[in-house]
Amino acid sequence: MMSKDLVGFGDDLDGSTCRIGIVKTRWNPEIVDSLYEGVRAALNETGVKDENVYDTTVPGSFELPLAARFLALSRQCDVVITIGCLIKGETMHFEYIAEAVTKGLMDIQLQTTIPVIFGVLTVLTEEQAVARSKGENNHGISWGKTAVEMALLRNA
Ligand SMILES: O=c1[nH]c(NC[C@H](O)[C@H](O)[C@H](O)CO)c([N+](=O)[O-])c(=O)[nH]1
Numbered sequence: 001m002m003s004k005d006l007v008g009f010g011d012d013l014d015g016s017t018c019r020i021g022i023v024k025t026r027w028n029p030e031i032v033d034s035l036y037e038g039v040r041a042a043l044n045e046t047g048v049k050d051e052n053v054y055d056t057t058v059p060g061s062f063e064l065p066l067a068a069r070f071l072a073l074s075r076q077c078d079v080v081i082t083i084g085c086l087i088k089g090e091t092m093h094f095e096y097i098a099e100a101v102t103k104g105l106m107d108i109q110l111q112t113t114i115p116v117i118f119g120v121l122t123v124l125t126e127e128q129a130v131a132r133s134k135g136e137n138n139h140g141i142s143w144g145k146t147a148v149e150m151a152l153l154r155n156a
Pocket residue numbers: 025027028059060061062063084085086087088089093097
C-alpha cells in the first residue's frame with residue numbers, strides 16, 4: 001500500500017525529477033499571472049528544474065481542458081497545472097463554463113492517468129479573486145506543491 005511518506009508532502013517534496021506542464025489563460029491576466037507566480041515559487045521551492053517546466057497559454061478557461069489534454073497526451077509532462085479565473089457576471093455564462101471546465105479537467109486526468117491540477121478560481125467578485133491570488137493566500141502556491149506531490153505519486 002503506497003504511503004504518502006514515500007513521496008513526501010508539504011516541505012518534504014523533491015521535485016528535481018518532475019516534468020511540469022503549465023497552461024494559463026490570457027483572460028483576467030493580472031489575477032492569472034499572480035497565481036502563476038505563486039505556482040512558480042512553489043516549483044522553485046521543491047527543486048523543480050526550469051528546463052523541466054513547459055509553459056503555454058490559451059485564450060480563456062473554456063480552452064483549458066483541450067490544452068491540458070494535448071500536454072497530457074504528449075507524454076512530455078508528469079503533471080499538468082491549469083491556471084484560470086472565472087468571475088461571475090450578469091448571465092449564466094460563468095456557471096456553464098465553470099461546470100464544463102471542471103468536468104473536462106477531471107475527465108482528462110482520469111482518461112490519461114496524468115494528474116491535472118485544477119487551478120481555476122471560480123469567484124463571484126474580482127475582490128475575491130485578488131484575495132486568493134496575493135501574498136500567503138496565493139492559491140497558486142498550493143497548486144504548485146500539489147502538482148509536485150501528484151507527479152511523484154504517479155511515478156512512485
Ligand atoms: O477565463 C475566463 N474566460 C471567460 N470567458 C471566455 C471563455 O473562457 C472562452 O475563452 C470563450 O468562451 C471562447 O471559447 C470569462 N468570462 O466570460 O467571464 C472569465 O471570467 N474567465
